[in-house]
């Protein structure tokens with residue numbers, strides 16, 4: 001009757017409030033994996049990619065998309081171990097595009113999305129369904145409206161925590177000074193990454209508060225959200241330094 005599988009699935013599958021799985025999810029993850037050649041990680045090069053994609057899919061396929069755990073992602077994590085040099089970790093909050101523009105120029109710096117694990121998933125959505133081997137392309141749980149233990153949020157919480165735990169030396173965070181809250185305790189950076197820096201390995205957190213040229217400044221190193229960040233960092237026995245940055249050129253030297 002012209003009603004494809006998608007129609008019948010939509011009667012059965014719960015309608016979540018978030019976007020469905022990104023089109024061609026597995027092919028895109030495979031392609032990202034194969035073309036990942038950053039730094040010198042030959043052991044992560046092309047040949048293990050089918051295994052990595054399978055580990056990613058197995059983390060969430062056939063499972064209730066509101067009951068995902070960090071253990072589900074353990075095999076994927078194990079296959080994508082990668083060491084980043086001390087002093088080259090770049091965190092960001094509300095400044096993803098600018099941070100990535102920076103690491104494209106300064107190739108020795110790494111954001112989470114410049115690691116293989118982060119690169120595989122950045123910008124994508126994915127979820128499955130209990131009792132079905134398929135991905136749900138119609139909808140996926142939204143973290144606020146449906147549930148927090150969904151495949152995408154569990155992934156980013158875990159990836160962000162591990163990225164922070166691995167950080168060493170002086171670490172840097174790029175913050176958005178055109179917003180009134182350059183730092184927020186409820187962001188992933190404020191709620192996960194800051195709390196998992198290891199003071200035995202990280203001696204300094206440097207903040208770059210990016211000012212947009214000619215625009216109104218919302219926040220800066222002298223603002224209250226940055227003093228909040230400073231007190232959290234100092235309370236963890238890590239030195240805090242802050243620079244207001246007016247253009248990428250200032251930090252690209």
Ligand code: NAD
Pocket residue numbers: 090091092093094095096111112113122123143153156157160163186187188189190191193
């Ligand atoms: P941000 O506010 O710009 O948010 C980044 C993404 O996380 C957005 O998609 C946002 O909707 C989501 N998000 C933010 N707070 C959330 C929360 N409490 N619960 C669920 N989702 C939330 O910046 P941020 O929150 O500080 O996260 C950026 C930092 O965390 C980076 O340092 C990065 O290492 C890591 N991270 C990256 C991604 C990514 O999509 N590439 C996602 C999450 C976290």
